[in-house]
Amino acid sequence: MSEKRKSVAMVVSEDTLDKAFMPFMIAVTAASMDADVHIFFTFMGLNILKKKYKPKLPGIMKIFTGMMIKKMKKVKVPGFDELLSQAKEFGVKFYACNTSMKVFDLVKDDLIDGVEIVGAAKFLQLAMNSDTQLFVG
Amino acid sequence: MSEKRKSVAMVVSEDTLDKAFMPFMIAVTAASMDADVHIFFTFMGLNILKKKYKPKLPGIMKIFTGMMIKKMKKVKVPGFDELLSQAKEFGVKFYACNTSMKVFDLVKDDLIDGVEIVGAAKFLQLAMNSDTQLFVG
Amino acid sequence: MSEKRKSVAMVVSEDTLDKAFMPFMIAVTAASMDADVHIFFTFMGLNILKKKYKPKLPGIMKIFTGMMIKKMKKVKVPGFDELLSQAKEFGVKFYACNTSMKVFDLVKDDLIDGVEIVGAAKFLQLAMNSDTQLFVG
Numbered sequence: 001m002s003e004k005r006k007s008v009a010m011v012v013s014e015d016t017l018d019k020a021f022m023p024f025m026i027a028v029t030a031a032s033m034d035a036d037v038h039i040f041f042t043f044m045g046l047n048i049l050k051k052k053y054k055p056k057l058p059g060i061m062k063i064f065t066g067m068m069i070k071k072m073k074k075v076k077v078p079g080f081d082e083l084l085s086q087a088k089e090f091g092v093k094f095y096a097c098n099t100s101m102k103v104f105d106l107v108k109d110d111l112i113d114g115v116e117i118v119g120a121a122k123f124l125q126l127a128m129n130s131d132t133q134l135f136v137g
Numbered sequence: 138m139s140e141k142r143k144s145v146a147m148v149v150s151e152d153t154l155d156k157a158f159m160p161f162m163i164a165v166t167a168a169s170m171d172a173d174v175h176i177f178f179t180f181m182g183l184n185i186l187k188k189k190y191k192p193k194l195p196g197i198m199k200i201f202t203g204m205m206i207k208k209m210k211k212v213k214v215p216g217f218d219e220l221l222s223q224a225k226e227f228g229v230k231f232y233a234c235n236t237s238m239k240v241f242d243l244v245k246d247d248l249i250d251g252v253e254i255v256g257a258a259k260f261l262q263l264a265m266n267s268d269t270q271l272f273v274g
Numbered sequence: 275m276s277e278k279r280k281s282v283a284m285v286v287s288e289d290t291l292d293k294a295f296m297p298f299m300i301a302v303t304a305a306s307m308d309a310d311v312h313i314f315f316t317f318m319g320l321n322i323l324k325k326k327y328k329p330k331l332p333g334i335m336k337i338f339t340g341m342m343i344k345k346m347k348k349v350k351v352p353g354f355d356e357l358l359s360q361a362k363e364f365g366v367k368f369y370a371c372n373t374s375m376k377v378f379d380l381v382k383d384d385l386i387d388g389v390e391i392v393g394a395a396k397f398l399q400l401a402m403n404s405d406t407q408l409f410v411g
Contacts, residue, residue: 006402011271013155018287018317025373029394035402043155059196059333068377075376099162102212103205120166128143128172128269132402134285134409135271148408150292180292196333236299239349240342257303265280265309265406272408 006035009127011135012045017055017065019137020048024083026134031090038130040123041115042097046104049096049111055080088114095123144173146264148272149182154192154202156274157185161220163271168227175267177260178252179234183241186233186248192217225251232260280309283401285409286319291329291339293411294322298357300408305364312404314397315389316371320378323370323385329354362388369397 008030010023027037041049048055057065073079078086087094094115101107101117108117127133145167147160164174178186185192194202210216215223224231231252238244238254245254264270282304284297301311315323322329331339347353352360361368368389375381375391382391401407 008398008402011159013159013274022285022287022316025394026398030398030402033395033398035398042159072377075373077373077377099212099214103209103214120162121170124145124163124167124170124172124269128145128167130269132398132404132407133269133271134407135273136409137274137287137411148296150296150411179296236349236351240346240351257299258307261282261300261304261307261309261406265282265304267406270406270408272410274411 006030006033006132007038007130008035008132008134009038009040009123009130010133011040011042011123012048012137013043013135014137015044015047015053015055016058017068018058019045020053020055020080021077021083023134023136024080024087027092028083028086028090030132031087031092035131037087037090037092038095038123038126039092040095040097040118040127042100046096046100046106049094049115050106051110051112084112097123142171142173143167143269144175144267145269145271146175146177146260146267147270148177148179148260149185149274150180150272151274152181152184152190152192153195154205155195156182157190157192157217158214158220160271160273161217161224164229165220165223165227167269168224168229174224174227174229175232175260175263176229177232177234177255177264179237183233183237183243186231186252187243188247188249221249234260280304280307280406281312281404282309282406282408283312283314283397283404284407285314285316285397286322286411287317287409288411289318289321289327289329290332291342292332293319294329294354295351295357297408297410298354298361301366302357302360302364304406305361305366311361311364311366312369312397312400313366314369314371314392314401316374320370320374320380323368323389324380325384325386358386371397
């Protein structure tokens with residue numbers, strides 16, 4: 001079993017800065033450890049896949065987003081766009097929930113390139129066969 | 138291993154519309170794929186099992202709940218009551234956290250039928266033996 | 275496989291009362307069932323490991339924290355400090371995310387004793403080899 005390629009499946013249903021950075025940092029780290037990574041974006045999480053998405057802190061902390069991003073940059077946390085590029089380079093797979101797409105009136109062209117639009121069944125199939133499953137808020 | 142029946146265990150600790158719909162949609166989808174599904178409701182998540190529970194969007198978005206539900210209906214997302222019935226029909230198992238029941242002064246009769254009141258140990262036993270575990274917020 | 279010691283890996287990224295109590299109650303329960311338990315604290319979750327951390331309810335519910343804690347005590351839920359001690363006695367392992375430490379200007383001495391500061395890779399390695407993984411909000 002230790003020789004089988006590991007796999008990680010994540011669900012992301014929120015779109016705040018913390019919920020956006022965490023799955024991508026986990027994804028890039030896992031992929032760099034040679035694991036297959038699948039991320040399913042649903043509900044508000046879908047916003048993360050939108051072109052020009054800009055992460056914001058949750059609730060009233062939103063006003064501190066700029067400060068937070070500056071601090072993250074200072075301690076060398078990659079920016080969100082950089083994480084996204086890294087994830088793509090590592091072959092991380094992105095899935096958009098087809099039901100959420102309809103609820104939020106989104107079409108494929110609203111999303112960044114390389115996203116597969118799937119139903120919950122397709123993702124569950126992947127998740128049930130993964131070593132690690134995380135529901136990131 | 139591929140012939141063993143798959144199983145999914147979820148924890149739900151919030152009661153907003155998104156956190157209510159997601160576990161049920163996952164549950165119904167997984168059950169329709171022939172998996173055993175167990176959902177443990179704790180903290181505010183327990184409200185979802187209350188008779189006459191009505192899902193609401195979180196925080197200040199609460200005022201848009203009606204719009205959201207209308208939109209979901211329009212794109213043929215099953216209503217919450219329908220999801221609940223489907224889950225029951227598919228044999229999805231519901232568990233209420235006994236500690237949370239006491240904290241919120243709830244008794245079995247406050248909850249919908251078919252809920253088993255259990256401690257964390259009972260649920261963990263199920264979760265540790267499941268293929269997929271998700272902590273849905 | 276049924277004879278192998280079970281293991282649980284959790285990620286905690288928020289610091290509210292509910293997100294603080296749940297991983298500790300799960301940890302203590304799992305450890306008492308003889309499982310190895312690893313908890314990785316990141317983003318706001320890191321606050322939970324701070325000396326003198328006091329859990330508070332989320333958002334505007336913060337003002338009801340005292341009432342909630344009184345009620346929890348009344349129904350014999352262990353206090354947070356007690357849960358923390360129990361977890362330590364049971365050998366639950368605590369990890370602080372090194373990137374978050376830098377973002378929030380924290381040093382080892384700001385945290386309670388017995389915390390290991392690690393990167394995401396170290397934790398993922400543990401998580402991918404665990405039976406149960408939970409991302410507790």
